[in-house]
Amino acid sequence: MFSGIVEETGKVVNLRKEQENLHITLECSFVNELKIDQSVSHNGVCLTVVDVTDKNYTVTAIQETLIKSNLGLLKIGDEVNLERSMKPDSLLDGHIVQGHVDQTATCTKVEEVEGSWYFTFEYKPSIDNITVEKGSVSVNGVSLTVVNSKENSFQVAIIPFTYDITNFHNIKEGTVVNLEFDIIGKYIAKIVKQYMEK
Numbered sequence: 001m002f003s004g005i006v007e008e009t010g011k012v013v014n015l016r017k018e019q020e021n022l023h024i025t026l027e028c029s030f031v032n033e034l035k036i037d038q039s040v041s042h043n044g045v046c047l048t049v050v051d052v053t054d055k056n057y058t059v060t061a062i063q064e065t066l067i068k069s070n071l072g073l074l075k076i077g078d079e080v081n082l083e084r085s086m087k088p089d090s091l092l093d094g095h096i097v098q099g100h101v102d103q104t105a106t107c108t109k110v111e112e113v114e115g116s117w118y119f120t121f122e123y124k125p126s127i128d129n130i131t132v133e134k135g136s137v138s139v140n141g142v143s144l145t146v147v148n149s150k151e152n153s154f155q156v157a158i159i160p161f162t163y164d165i166t167n168f169h170n171i172k173e174g175t176v177v178n179l180e181f182d183i184i185g186k187y188i189a190k191i192v193k194q195y196m197e198k
Helices: 063-068 160-165 183-197
Strands: 008-018 021-027 039-042 045-052 057-061 079-084 103-113 116-122 136-139 142-147 153-158 176-181
Touching (some): 021 045, 021 079, 116 160, 136 153, 176 183
Antiparallel strands (some): 039 045, 039 079, 045 057, 142 153
C-alpha cells in the first residue's frame, strides 16, 4: 500500500531480460535501507526487491506488468519515481494507491502557467477506468487531483516542488505514463455495472 507521495527518483543503471521477465537495477539514496523481499513503487508499479548491493538494488517485472505499464520502455539513465510502502502509523498525505497500474496514458500537452504546469493525458476509457473532476488519480506513482476530466482525457496541475522531485520534469508530449485509477471509484463502477446487468 502506498500514498502516492514520491520520495525521490531513482536512476536506472542496468536492464536485463530473462525470458519474459525484465530485471531492473536502480540507484537511489536509500538503497542501504532496503531489504530483499521489500515492496517499492516504481512509477506507480509495486515491485519486490530481489537483490541489494552497496550501491544499487534490483527488482523484477513480469510480462503482465510490462504490458500494462511503461516499465518496458525504460532505458539506462532514466529516472523512476520511487516510494516505499506506507507504515501503519503514517499520515496518508496522498490517497490510497495499491501499486497496481491499470493502464498507460499518453501526454498530449504540457502548459506552463505562472510557475506551475498543466499536463494533459489521453487514455482508453472503460467502465472501470474513469476519472472524475477533483477526484484522485496516480500518474507514474504520483498522487494527483484530476482537473478538466473528460471521457478519454484529463489534466493535472503540478507545482514546482513536485515537478522538481519527480520525473514529471521529463514528461513531454508523447511520453507514456502509468495510471492507477482511484480504488473506491473502481469498486463503485463495478457495483453499478453488476446492478445494471441484472
